[in-house]
Amino acid sequence: MVTLIQVRDLLALQGRLEASRMSELLATPRPMIDAMLGRLEAMGRVKRVTEDLSGCLSGSCKRCPEGNACQKTFWTLQ
Numbered sequence: 001m002v003t004l005i006q007v008r009d010l011l012a013l014q015g016r017l018e019a020s021r022m023s024e025l026l027a028t029p030r031p032m033i034d035a036m037l038g039r040l041e042a043m044g045r046v047k048r049v050t051e052d053l054s055g056c057l058s059g060s061c062k063r064c065p066e067g068n069a070c071q072k073t074f075w076t077l078q
Contacts, residue, residue: 002028007036008045008077016049016076037075049074 010022019037023030040046051072 002026002032002036004036004040007033008040011046011075011077016074018072018074022075045078046075047078049076 006026007022010025011017017025019033020030022028022037023033026033037046037048041048051074
């Protein structure tokens with residue numbers, strides 16, 4: 001079973017990662033990674049970083065019917 005320390009160490013080594021990539025690298029189900037990231041965020045150890053909207057091809061993400069579906073969320077150490 002993966003620990004919070006392993007998740008934190010992976011972020012320390014990689015810099016920033018998406019939760020789905022962490023799930024792959026640690027061979028852990030995505031809901032477990034999401035829960036661990038939520039706990040680390042509550043503890044002030046990691047922070048969520050959303051890619052800026054300037055990467056949107058249409059330039060209208062704020063009004064997009066998909067909402068923020070095209071935005072990527074990364075995690076990094078605090």
